Amino acid sequence: MGRYYKIILSFIVAVFMGTSTISAYEGNGLDFIRITSLLKQIQNKDNEVLNLYDLKNKKDEDIISCVRNVETSVNDIENTKQDVAQEETQAVMRLSDEQLNLLSKLVAAEARGESYEGQVAVAAVVLNRVKDARFPDSIEGVIYQKNAFSVVRDGYIDAQPTEESYKAAKEALYGSDPTNNAIYFWNPDISTCSWINTLNPHLRIGNHVFAR
Numbered sequence: 001m002g003r004y005y006k007i008i009l010s011f012i013v014a015v016f017m018g019t020s021t022i023s024a025y026e027g028n029g030l031d032f033i034r035i036t037s038l039l040k041q042i043q044n045k046d047n048e049v050l051n052l053y054d055l056k057n058k059k060d061e062d063i064i065s066c067v068r069n070v071e072t073s074v075n076d077i078e079n080t081k082q083d084v085a086q087e088e089t090q091a092v093m094r095l096s097d098e099q100l101n102l103l104s105k106l107v108a109a110e111a112r113g114e115s116y117e118g119q120v121a122v123a124a125v126v127l128n129r130v131k132d133a134r135f136p137d138s139i140e141g142v143i144y145q146k147n148a149f150s151v152v153r154d155g156y157i158d159a160q161p162t163e164e165s166y167k168a169a170k171e172a173l174y175g176s177d178p179t180n181n182a183i184y185f186w187n188p189d190i191s192t193c194s195w196i197n198t199l200n201p202h203l204r205i206g207n208h209v210f211a212r
Helices: 002-017 019-027 032-088 097-110 116-131 137-144 148-154 163-173
Strands: 184-186 204-205 208-209
Touching: 097 116, 097 137, 097 148, 097 163, 116 137, 116 163, 116 184, 116 204, 116 208
Parallel strands: none
Antiparallel strands: 184 208, 204 208
């Protein structure tokens, strides 16, 4: 094909130079019709190359789109599984957003400096009290019961909860209880209540001990 390119380029130059030159090419056995046919063949080949290039790009785009669709589907499945798992996990009691926020504030105040497990444990004690007939039957009643929590008396309960304390309160709400049903907790190193020190703690988490 390279030989024909040279001839065709020469022919094009000849067109601009005049018909007499074209006649010279005709005399050499290369007529105008044949050159035109060769030009069409070259154009067809170029079109085929372009079509193949466009087809390749389209296939690449289709593959990328397919991969993205698969990734989206996987994410949707994972989100659905999480939603179903949360629905299947029953809360130990029904709390409003305000009540859960209050519980997380108590956790932040009472368990500041404690591990995450220690924060879940404090939240669990509050919930255990709500379920126990010896205590008020609401989050507000338990938390604001007279002399129940020093942070209420001191005003620390009014501080904003942390993200971790909110998470800990919610985990306790959905059944996590590191205290094994304790209804009391205190720090024996700083406690000033002589009565609570008479209780027999059955476990310790961080600075707090827990009793039933």
